[in-house]
Amino acid sequence: MALDYEIKSVRLIPWVDDSHLHIELIGYDSPHVVGEEIMIPIPRALQKMAFDEKFHVMVDGEPVEVKPGRCSTCGFEPYLVTPADKPDYNQIEELPQK
Numbered sequence: 001m002a003l004d005y006e007i008k009s010v011r012l013i014p015w016v017d018d019s020h021l022h023i024e025l026i027g028y029d030s031p032h033v034v035g036e037e038i039m040i041p042i043p044r045a046l047q048k049m050a051f052d053e054k055f056h057v058m059v060d061g062e063p064v065e066v067k068p069g070r071c072s073t074c075g076f077e078p079y080l081v082t083p084a085d086k087p088d089y090n091q092i093e094e095l096p097q098k
């Protein structure tokens, strides 16, 4: 069975020119330790996705798959996006911040 983690939190950092925020870390529940959240950077998430592990966020009660992409503001990549994003609204960036 493929692992599919729900991303529940995010840590944002200001981009170098301070114009907007970028995802630095994403947080998901540890499959091994109940109540413990694991925070990983985007390159680590992409590495896991390359090994068939998946990530999703809940949007209006439905899981939406997280995919590699680019920042909609500046085009920076690697970045994480979802099909439910809108211009200027990245679902992952709106998660509770850690």
Ligand SMILES: [Zn+2]
Residues within 6 Å of the ligand: 015, 020, 021, 022, 071, 072, 073, 074, 075, 076
């Ligand atoms: Zn950006």
